[in-house]
């Protein structure tokens with residue numbers, strides 16, 4: 001039974017009281033001491049203000065919270081880290097999964113089974129001593145479950161595909177309060193939908209996925225002065241169409257703030273950041289990168305042999321919470337005119353208040369699909385574009401429009417869709433692009449499965465489409 005709310009508040013809100021009576025993890029209501037901490041998100045632009053938050057300590061807690069929400073006519077949302085959160089209001093209960101932190105590595109089967117509160121860096125660190133690697137994203141403080149349900153495209157994605165392609169089993173609480181073990185053979189429709197269809201179908205309590213025998217990668221980033229960006233980016237475009245599947249790469253125009261924590265060479269500058277990762281024992285990663293190294297002199301070049309557990313250093317994404325707004329789109333192709341348009345729009349001449357605008361090369365294993373088919377969309381795209389701005393004064397009001405103008409500029413080459421994980425939502429960006437990434441048949445199948453497992457829309461607030 002929860003006690004924290006009783007300790008901190010003599011007047012018990014009845015919902016929190018009921019939730020506390022049904023569960024073992026801490027329950028907090030607005031105004032009680034633990035509330036703000038338990039609803040805080042990495043993306044500080046997301047303000048969760050649920051009627052109550054449960055820090056779930058077990059799958060049984062999650063099931064009880066779902067039952068409590070359903071009985072009270074409330075919706076239910078879930079947060080692990082808040083890297084991709086959409087705000088919840090007083091009509092919902094929020095489940096914080098941080099206590100569901102178990103990690104079991106099976107080195108013989110080459111699998112990991114982790115609780116819903118686990119972040120990628122924890123899996124990397126647990127798998128590395130066995131010479132095994134997990135398909136995390138660029139930022140390793142992101143949560144495993146939220147990332148994987150949205151597909152999950154990481155620094156070695158062209159070699160091994162989406163994280164969702166390698167899921168073996170999911171333990172999930174559905175809207176009827178049942179805890180289900182979902183796999184290729186058990187509830188196959190739900191298994192298909194959860195892997196790429198996001199959080200619309202239930203609350204995942206545990207997930208099992210494949211690991212890969214990778215100890216080291218030849219990987220890192222090269223930062224170029226923006227004056228060199230046209231030459232490097234056009235060169236990258238030519239090169240990226242010829243690379244083998246063992247190479248994954250992306251490029252980003254980054255506006256670094258003048259902060260003392262940053263390397264002096266990058267502080268306050270607009271640069272082109274070229275990211276590179278090579279996974280293979282037979283090819284030479286340095287040789288494959290050589291044509292790009294010859295294009296211009298980088299300000300900083302970090303590409304070298306690294307432990308896979310340090311894969312987060314390739315993109316070097318921010319690790320401190322910030323109020324971000326994001327937009328994304330999938331690109332069918334990237335002709336030379338698209339590169340010129342991209343640089344003119346997101347470079348200094350465009351004058352847009354952006355933190356970053358990146359293009360990731362897709363193709364390779366991403367295009368092939370999973371052994372057990374899943375709902376991941378966008379496999380037909382050649383590139384994914386992603387832009388981020390900070391929703392802070394004095395630019396907060398203009399950032400959403402600036403992000404929209406990046407998408408408008410690149411629309412001629414867009415597929416109309418976007419990867420779910422990059423679509424954003426903190427500033428209320430529409431989910432149309434997420435929906436558009438699926439074909440009509442997949443959209444229909446997803447809606448049918450959602451109607452079947454969540455007929456009253458209990459999880460509607462968490463769904464991104």
Ligand SMILES: Cc1cc2nc3c(=O)[nH]c(=O)nc-3n(C[C@H](O)[C@H](O)[C@H](O)COP(=O)(O)OP(=O)(O)OC[C@H]3O[C@@H](n4cnc5c(N)ncnc54)[C@H](O)[C@@H]3O)c2cc1C
Pocket residue numbers: 078079080081082083084085086097116136137138139141142143144145146147149150151152153154155198199202203204205317318421422462463
């Ligand atoms: C700095 C940064 C870098 C990123 N890099 C990448 C990248 O390289 N590749 C990529 O694909 N994505 C990337 N993302 C996007 C990220 O994968 C998504 O935002 C993802 O949803 C975050 O999951 P989370 O659990 O950490 O965040 P949360 O905000 O806690 O959760 C995000 C959403 O996932 C759902 N969710 C979380 N836990 C559960 C659960 N137990 N059951 C059901 N639903 C759940 C919820 O709907 C929630 O709203 C990045 C995001 C950031 C901020």
